[in-house]
Amino acid sequence: MSHHVLVVDDEAKLCDLLVSALSTDTLLVSTAGNGLQALAVLERQAIDLVISDWRMPGMDGPQLLAEIKSRYPRLPVIVMTAYSTVKNAVASMRNGAYDYIAKPFDIDELDVTVHKALQYADVLRDNQRLRDELQARQPIASLVGESPAFQRVLTAIDSVRESSATILLTGESGTGKEMVARAIHRHGSRADQPFVAVNCAAIPEGLLESEMFGHRKGAFTGAISDRVGRFVQADKGTLFLDEVGDMPLPLQAKILRALQERVIEPVGESHERRVDVRVIAATNKDLLKAVADKTFREDLYYRLNVFPIPLPALRDRVEDIATLAAHFARTAGADAGKRIAGFSDEALQAMLAYPWPGNIRELQNCVERATIVASGAQIEQADLPGYLFGSAPVRQSAGLLASAEMAVPDDLDASLAELEKAFILAALQQSHGVQAAAAQRLGISERSFWYRLKKLGIQVEKIAH
Template identity: 80%
Template sequence: MTHNVLVVDDEPKLCDLLSSALSQNDIRVFTAGNGLEALAVLEQEDIDLVISDWRMPGMDGPQLLAEVKLRFPQLPVIVMTAYSTVKNAVQSMRNGAFDYIAKPFDIDELDITVNKALQFRDILRDNARMRAELDEHQQIDSLVGDSPTFRRVLQAVDSVRESNATILLTGESGTGKEMVARAIHKHGNRADMPFVAVNCAAIPEGLLESEMFGHRKGAFTGAVSDRVGRFLQADKGTLFLDEIGDMPLALQAKILRALQERIIEPVGDPRERKVDVRVIAATNKNLLQAVADKEFREDLYYRLNVFPIPLPALRERVEDIAPLARHFAHTLGATAGKRIDGFSPAALQAMLNYPWPGNIRELQNCVERATIVATGNEIEETDLPAYLFESAAPRDNAGALPGIAPGLPKDLDAALAEVEKAYILAALQESNGVQAAAAQLIGISERSFWYRLKKLAIHVDKIIR
């Protein structure tokens, strides 16, 4: 099998020497005089191994190593140096180099090191191929459900997973938007590359640009070192922009440029950087309404909405509650060292009766809690959190809940937010304002509870006065 090796050195004679020596071993050799030239070759050719000098003008060996590990994380790099010190060698290995050789070097020693690196590269390729072959014969196992509404989601995922189209996932909080994004990445043509998730609502506005695009040391107060942004972290892979509707308008223009031109500019760095990123965005907001309210750019909306996938609320796919609950019980039980075979009929009926305003996330938290307290191999009705029974009411044949007015709400999102707010306020009153205890009462994580407080503008200090 022929391998492609890139030799990077600012001494042409050494490049010629290495080319001659390596070519005898069924190796095709490419050369570059510095780090920037090397990156250009890597963008154009399928390289199996990089052999780079330590000291070069412009971009030196350590800088090139950092860029290679960022852009091509599975590509082995051998560092060579005439300044062979333990410090340099240890530093290069810590930074991800496969090995190092010292100049002047013995050709036989070089052959041994190169062969080991190429064997390592072949193993990685074989593993990737076997994973791809296995995935072709598997369903999208992370997405559970067979209701008609969810089957449409699965069909959409299957249609778009092999493309590079930008995807917009919409749906209420907790409907599994990140799970769908990860499934698209896992079963798509970028599965071996990074999947990077960013919650646009969880990062302070002043830090969001640096988080997305990175920054140079000294670009602003507190920038004590260079930082690689999420776009570059996701290069060749997938960038998941969750809660995109909460992104500030000022940053939306820069995101639009990154999507249109595939170019970013780190904060404090005049150099533009090319990126190859597949973007999946998600929101629980009505972006068209946000566009009408001048809170979201219309051009960015259409750039994101190339392939929209709406995710149904759990109450719209009641048939999937039981299989989802069993899936969570099996996986969470295994994590907790328990064997959970299923649910008693009474426990299952209680879950079917509950409206699940928090959707799949709330169901998962509920099952996790029940798994912890369960004493047998089956989750009983008494293992479920009390709030399921306080709010539950049997569904009639039409799927509606008794006690709710037959008229449809004019604003469903607002109505659901009021229900969610009522639960949280009741939990805070019950726990005397202790957020951790309130979160436990309604079966969600503390982080999720804090996020909902922020989203619903609930001020705990005012509640407990």
């Protein structure tokens, strides 16, 4: 295998010496007189190894090393330094250099170091190639679904994941937009860089600009220190803008400029900062209607809608309900220390018949609750929440949970507390007041059980018979 090495040194004679000493039929050696020239070479040519001097005019060795690690993180760098500056060499190793050699150096020793570094570069390249091949065979393994509607989503994801194009995910609440965004990032070219998520609807309007772009200390009341914004946090990686349709109009103009110019200006600063961010936006709103209503900028809409991916509602991919439910049950069972083998036919039929207005999020919550309630290895129909049936299923317990028409409660917390209390009382009666046994029936720890008894004010001695 042939390799290409770049030598960076302001001493032309040393560069010529290294070209003569290292060049072979399979090793090409190029030179640069300083760090800036070296970066120009790296932009034009594929380089396998950089050998750089420590002290150079203009951009010196440490600055060049930092730039290389930022732009080409897998490119090994060997630093050349004088015997009297071993401390500098150690510092360069801490900052990402592969190795260092001290001047004056032995050519044979340098040759050994160079070939070890090239072997290291080959291993990194082969590992990346294998990862790429694996992702190509199973590109979106983290997403579950075999229905035609969801297969169209997977095809769209696979076609755009390696690019830096802006993506707009649309669909009802709970259809898995953030999960899809994370999968695109994890299986794309920026996988080893940050993924930063921002819910535009959850941040107060007055703080959104600071949250997105950062601010300087003293820029406004309460700015007691510098803050790095989400765009800078996501530099080189992916920025996920969830609920982008709820973004206020004044901020929309600044987001548009950041997407167009790839620059941001923190609040309270007078200079701009360039950022390299891949943006994935998501919304459950009709943005075209918002554009018509003058609540969303038309130019920002078209900037975000470069590659739209609509996500289907769960009722439009009924074929995936059983697979998704099994996946959630395995995960919830592992978290609760239970082994759930599956669902009874009655339970599965009930889930297939329900319209799931809350989509995947609602299904996940339902299965997690049923996993906690289930007393056996299989989730039964009676383990499912009553709203799936329009009324609560009858439980064969002490009559504490009766069938009742499901209505939306006026006080959700109080209603949930009553339901929790009913489950605990039923477990205590079935275990004849033995608290450890009752906790085991509920699938929770004894400590958690004792805490709930105290929180709900349950006196065990009154129901111990």
